[in-house]
Amino acid sequence: MPELIYVAAALMMGLGGLGAAIGVGLLGGKLIEGSARQPELAPKLQVTFFLGAGLVDAIPIIGVGIAMYLIFVVAG
Amino acid sequence: MAGSTQTISEYIVHHLTNLAYGKLPEGFVREDGSVIGEGGAWVMAHGGEEATAMGFNAIHIDSMLWSVGLGIVFCWMFRSVAKKAEAGVPSGMVNVLEMVVEFVDNTVRDTFHGRNKMIAPLALTIFVWVFLMNLMDLIPVDLIPSLLGLVGVHFQKIVPSTDPNITMGMALGIFILMLYYSIKIKGFGFVKELTMNPFNHWLFIPVNLFMEVVGLLAKPFSLGLRLFGNMYAGEMIFILIAALFSAGVAWMLPAGLLQVAWSIFHILVIVLQAFIFMVLTIVYLSMAHEDH
Numbered sequence: 001m002p003e004l005i006y007v008a009a010a011l012m013m014g015l016g017g018l019g020a021a022i023g024v025g026l027l028g029g030k031l032i033e034g035s036a037r038q039p040e041l042a043p044k045l046q047v048t049f050f051l052g053a054g055l056v057d058a059i060p061i062i063g064v065g066i067a068m069y070l071i072f073v074v075a076g
Numbered sequence: 077m078a079g080s081t082q083t084i085s086e087y088i089v090h091h092l093t094n095l096a097y098g099k100l101p102e103g104f105v106r107e108d109g110s111v112i113g114e115g116g117a118w119v120m121a122h123g124g125e126e127a128t129a130m131g132f133n134a135i136h137i138d139s140m141l142w143s144v145g146l147g148i149v150f151c152w153m154f155r156s157v158a159k160k161a162e163a164g165v166p167s168g169m170v171n172v173l174e175m176v177v178e179f180v181d182n183t184v185r186d187t188f189h190g191r192n193k194m195i196a197p198l199a200l201t202i203f204v205w206v207f208l209m210n211l212m213d214l215i216p217v218d219l220i221p222s223l224l225g226l227v228g229v230h231f232q233k234i235v236p237s238t239d240p241n242i243t244m245g246m247a248l249g250i251f252i253l254m255l256y257y258s259i260k261i262k263g264f265g266f267v268k269e270l271t272m273n274p275f276n277h278w279l280f281i282p283v284n285l286f287m288e289v290v291g292l293l294a295k296p297f298s299l300g301l302r303l304f305g306n307m308y309a310g311e312m313i314f315i316l317i318a319a320l321f322s323a324g325v326a327w328m329l330p331a332g333l334l335q336v337a338w339s340i341f342h343i344l345v346i347v348l349q350a351f352i353f354m355v356l357t358i359v360y361l362s363m364a365h366e367d368h
Contacts, residue, residue: 064313
């Protein structure tokens, strides 16, 4: 059933993106909250934010890469 | 190399194949029909199947040359700038590299709490080296492979960090440093940390040991795979966009725009991944230095 590869790729990208979007959303919200409370900490928080965002971002991007591999190489 | 005879998946697979040199097993039938004689033979691989047949006895020449070459570029660049450095107002390259050194120095100061003179140089090396390796991703995917194809080298992956061997090798190096400093600083405390955490009772030693060892092994594993996964996925998308050029003249302009857009987004990714690799190295080594 090679059609299922497309479903697998869609699930991979969709669910990975969903989780990361929620995570980065929360992260960004907290960053704004934190820097509104203590503006002098903003640069420091931003560095930590980018670190966290990079860690969260990795999973969906890897998912997209594997999904593309599945669609174009395994199924194609 | 998106020739009319190649399908898209062949094109992608071709771009994801390393130039491997290794030992083919006895009796293996090569592409041109020749059979490997007794005891195997050390040859250049022609394609993915031969590279798979080589198994453990293979080395990715392109990854090695590019990564070592970039390491030399890093050393040469910093050395030539360091010789030029003086007390006055810096300019040009001196300024840029001073900023990098200062940035890494501040990060190490903020995150590393032990006493070790080696951490800051290590962090600088990792940051700049990984950054340079990731930077190769921004070179158009077909440029160097097709130039080398003209002189008879048919497989080339110019981004060393899209090769899991390179990233896992770096992670392994850091893992060895972690173990070394854990044992050196904590001594017997390291064993205690592995066996008496989180349940402090002798009955729980097997459970604790299992959990702590898994946690310990997960660190270098995720460190290497994170960098590999990010760069591999980015490279994959570059290759796919490049494959769009073969879809007809109407696709050329959109594909070019996509290539530029993804490159600009990718600048963020390559710096961020180099930064994350560096910070996590510092954090892991800092944890190895914490004596309770």
